[in-house]
Amino acid sequence: MKRLVAYITTGYPDSSFTVDLALALAEAGVDTLELGIPFSDPVADGPVIESANLRALQRGFRLRDLFEASRQIAPKIDTLWMGYFNPFYHRGIGTFVDEAVSAGVHGFIIPDLPYEEARPYKPQIEEAGLALIDFIAPTDTPERITMIARDARKFLYLVAYAGITGSGRSEELTPVLEKIREATDTPVYLGFGVTPETAKEKARNVDGVIVGSAFVKVLLDESLNNTEKIGKISAMAREIKERINE
Template structure:
């Protein structure tokens, strides 16, 4: 069965809501959850996730909120931390690794940490048994893909196109998929622009999909109550999980 990974912005509208939504997504069939760490300059994200990041920061998000949420949900749903390298560098990668190990967080997704620089931290991640998720993209050569994926853990994040999250774009991904499959059995998931309209098509040839903007777009709807947001996001998650497994 193909997997569904859901991204949500931690602390928006508040940390208690994040916990409730995470547990509802588990019930809706989500296999893994990316807890997004709000950051002021999320360079890989489009306007939807960027808006949620900024609102969470305006509401007073602190790293302590991420830790509190993670302690409650990581024992119940496979949890990864998704964030930009600045907060990890500022507080120290070892700080986050120790906390992740304590809570049971299974991996980190850091889109602005290049593969070559990530190598500096791989030993520390491996010692803790925590994955540092690798990225591949249509712009990568077969040789570079071979280098990136050879020691990949947990899953490989395939970027659907060069650009930012949430865009409605497509590129030929068969060469990327073939290059990955030639060098590793690590599951390959596709992200960027995956929603209820595109999930079935984009799931072809891969092991799972990563959905963010489609869920966060509902988070941002001011005319919905918190319970309505959770219901709508859960319904969307169920629909996407069914579509990718038809």
């Protein structure tokens, strides 16, 4: 069974909604939830997730909202925190580790912390039983792919193309996947550009997919009320889960 990872932006439109949506996604078959930490400069994300980040910040998001929401969410679904390094550095990795363990969160995704620069922090994270998810991109050299893959925990985040989330590009990934499989048995999940329409093709030869922008577009749709947003995102999650396992 191929896995579905869903990204949502924490605190938009508010923390209560985040909890309700997360629990609905668990019921819809999502295997792992990325709770996005709103940040003013999400450099790896496209305009959809960037807009959700900024709206959450404008509505007063604070890290305590993430921590409190996670205590309600993490017992019900495998949960990771996805955010940029600035908040982790500013508050201290130790704070995030302690709060994650307390809430039952299983690890972090930090897209602007390269593998080499993450090395000083990995021991502290892994000693607490958490994972720091590593990225592999189609532009990585074979040597770097092998190095990252051998050190991976939980799953590898394979970036579908060089660029930002949501742009819908594609690249030939077979050589990258072959190199990963030579180095590790760790599951490989494909992110960037996954939608209901592309999910089946994107899931080919990988162990799961990561979906963000497609869900967050619905979050930003002001023509829908909160109940309608949850219903539409949950239905989309069910459809994607079915398609990747056809």
